[in-house]
Amino acid sequence: xxxxxxxxxxxxxxxxxxxxxxxxxxxxxxxxxxxxxxxxxxxxxxxxxxxxxxxxxxxxxxxxxxxxxxxxxxxxxxxxxxxxxxxxxxxxxxxxxxxxxxxxxxxxxxxxxxxxxxxxxxxxxxxxxxxxxxxxxxxxxxxxxxxxxxxxxxxxxxxxxxxxxxxxxxxxxxxxxxxxxxxxxxxxxxxxxxxxxxxxxxxxxxxxxxxxxxxxxxxxxxxxxxxxxxxxxxxxxxxxxxxxxxxx
Amino acid sequence: xxxxxxxxxxxxxxxxxxxxxxxxxxxxxxxxxxxxxxxxxxxxxxxxxxxxxxxxxxxxxxxxxxxxxxxxxxxxxxxxxxxxxxxxxxxxxxxxxxxxxxxxxxxxxxxxxxxxxxxxxxxxxxxxxxxxxxxxxxxxxxxxxxxxxxxxxxxxxxxxxxxxxxxxxxxxxxxxxxxxxxxxxxxxxxxxxxxxxxxxxxxxxxxxxxxxxxxxxxxxxxxxxxxxxxxxxxxxxxxxxxxxxxxx
DNA sequence: GCAAAAGTGTTCTCACTACACCCATGT
DNA sequence: ACATGGGTGTAGTGAGAACACTTTTGC
Numbered sequence: 001x002x003x004x005x006x007x008x009x010x011x012x013x014x015x016x017x018x019x020x021x022x023x024x025x026x027x028x029x030x031x032x033x034x035x036x037x038x039x040x041x042x043x044x045x046x047x048x049x050x051x052x053x054x055x056x057x058x059x060x061x062x063x064x065x066x067x068x069x070x071x072x073x074x075x076x077x078x079x080x081x082x083x084x085x086x087x088x089x090x091x092x093x094x095x096x097x098x099x100x101x102x103x104x105x106x107x108x109x110x111x112x113x114x115x116x117x118x119x120x121x122x123x124x125x126x127x128x129x130x131x132x133x134x135x136x137x138x139x140x141x142x143x144x145x146x147x148x149x150x151x152x153x154x155x156x157x158x159x160x161x162x163x164x165x166x167x168x169x170x171x172x173x174x175x176x177x178x179x180x181x182x183x184x185x186x187x188x189x190x191x192x193x194x195x196x197x198x199x200x201x202x203x204x205x206x207x208x209x210x211x212x213x214x215x216x217x218x219x220x221x222x223x224x225x226x227x228x229x230x231x232x233x234x235x236x237x238x239x240x241x242x243x244x245x246x247x248x
Numbered sequence: 249x250x251x252x253x254x255x256x257x258x259x260x261x262x263x264x265x266x267x268x269x270x271x272x273x274x275x276x277x278x279x280x281x282x283x284x285x286x287x288x289x290x291x292x293x294x295x296x297x298x299x300x301x302x303x304x305x306x307x308x309x310x311x312x313x314x315x316x317x318x319x320x321x322x323x324x325x326x327x328x329x330x331x332x333x334x335x336x337x338x339x340x341x342x343x344x345x346x347x348x349x350x351x352x353x354x355x356x357x358x359x360x361x362x363x364x365x366x367x368x369x370x371x372x373x374x375x376x377x378x379x380x381x382x383x384x385x386x387x388x389x390x391x392x393x394x395x396x397x398x399x400x401x402x403x404x405x406x407x408x409x410x411x412x413x414x415x416x417x418x419x420x421x422x423x424x425x426x427x428x429x430x431x432x433x434x435x436x437x438x439x440x441x442x443x444x445x446x447x448x449x450x451x452x453x454x455x456x457x458x459x460x461x462x463x464x465x466x467x468x469x470x471x472x473x474x475x476x477x478x479x480x481x482x483x484x485x486x487x488x489x490x491x492x493x494x495x496x
Numbered sequence: 497g498c499a500a501a502a503g504t505g506t507t508c509t510c511a512c513t514a515c516a517c518c519c520a521t522g523t
Numbered sequence: 524a525c526a527t528g529g530g531t532g533t534a535g536t537g538a539g540a541a542c543a544c545t546t547t548t549g550c
Contacts, residue, residue, distance in 0.1 A: 448512070470527060499549090
């Protein structure tokens with residue numbers, strides 16, 4: 001029994017990772033050579049796949065993430081659906097689609113609607129190597145050329161991540177379970193591309209009851225070891241209160 | 249020549265309207281009677297339609313809004329795509345789908361993915377009457393029973409509207425071009441379901457350069473006529489600056 | 497002992513809160 | 524003249540911004 005795809009529906013995942021210093025995105029190499037070994041295509045794409053029959057978009061996204069990283073239960077957020085009719089129509093993308101059809105039998109429709117998600121992971125948890133389908137981390141500030149409309153998708157993902165990160169404590173999805181305040185500050189600075197004042201930042205964090213200091217310090221660092229903290233979703237849910245923000 | 253639909257893709261529009269006092273949603277009646285004239289189905293749905301071949305989701309949404317209200321260029325925001333496999337599987341919805349197939353030839357697939365938009369309009373601009381496909385305004389605070397998964401879609405739309413309204417000056421899409429500060433305050437209060445202090449609100453608005461007082465007052469009101477204001481998207485774009493908001 | 501990051505306090509400014517009365521118009 | 528919403532000021536409080544030095548560890 002063959003699993004059937006819904007031919008005009010796909011899911012693309014923008015996988016963000018934080019390495020303690022920089023915000024990165026996981027990209028897949030896309031290369032195609034002619035008979036003489038010269039590159040016809042040599043760029044990158046997001047990780048994506050078709051939606052299968054009987055599957056929701058969310059399930060498809062989790063499946064893709066599992067395929068790529070080997071992990072379940074990655075934080076995922078659906079942020080936009082791209083339905084432009086010319087999404088796949090650039091000459092390069094057409095060559096690629098033709099190649100896939102000839103070599104893998106995968107049939108990509110003319111007009112594919114893509115439901116896009118972003119995922120947040122701690123880069124240290126997933127270090128891609130050669131088994132990993134030619135994927136690698138690239139810093140958000142220095143993204144290589146992307147195929148299809150993936151540059152657009154990537155930009156919208158970053159915008160949505162920022163939007164979302166202002167309202168809910170999702171930064172912690174980028175950090176290890178136990179983290180230092182400097183790591184937290186770096187993560188926020190990386191997401192928003194800003195610089196914060198260390199003392200003001202720490203004063204603010206002290207007031208937050210769901211960021212809990214542990215009786216535990218860093219080990220093996222060549223400087224004064226930092227205190228470790230954990231984020232408690234439980235305490236967050238119990239103590240959160242909506243603050244009204246007006247756009248002006 | 250028949251226009252072709254993409255059978256497994258639809259667009260649903262949550263049309264919000266503001267009447268100066270309350271936030272409303274435009275809903276369509278859905279009724280079906282048996283031979284004896286008893287209601288088999290008597291509830292409401294959002295306005296929606298299939299996506300046509302060669303059309304983007306955004307174009308489909310604009311087309312639906314034009315069909316329903318007669319207006320072009322309505323403010324639209326795509327907020328989520330619903331792909332649950334049981335979206336249309338309740339007994340009532342199945343009866344309705346069967347009825348549509350028999351009576352209109354419209355064939356609705358088992359698994360329809362719906363790209364959902366919300367729209368913002370000034371209620372006074374569009375007052376539905378009997379020509380208008382049995383649509384009517386219902387206050388958001390008192391929504392009748394909805395078919396399919398439209399209650400869920402409606403709730404998510406409201407959540408997204410609130411989210412969005414915190415960051416960008418989209419409230420003005422709900423107001424007439426010239427509005428009073430009380431109307432503006434009422435709109436914000438209706439969106440967020442809160443009460444604001446009049447004096448503090450007005451002090452805040454005074455600082456905002458893109459909400460511009462006119463040399464013009466209300467007419468025909470049985471009280472001191474209010475000053476009228478306009479919103480300038482131009483001034484907004486020129487003067488806006490991102491304020492950093494942390495979720496804690 | 498030196499390199500490297502951790503950790504810590506004070507002052508100033510400004511935005512948010514709470515609160516009550518007179519004003520201009522239509523009927 | 525009266526009903527209706529329009530329009531206004533002040534004092535108190537608290538959060539955010541700017542800013543530099545000492546501490547603790549590994550090597």
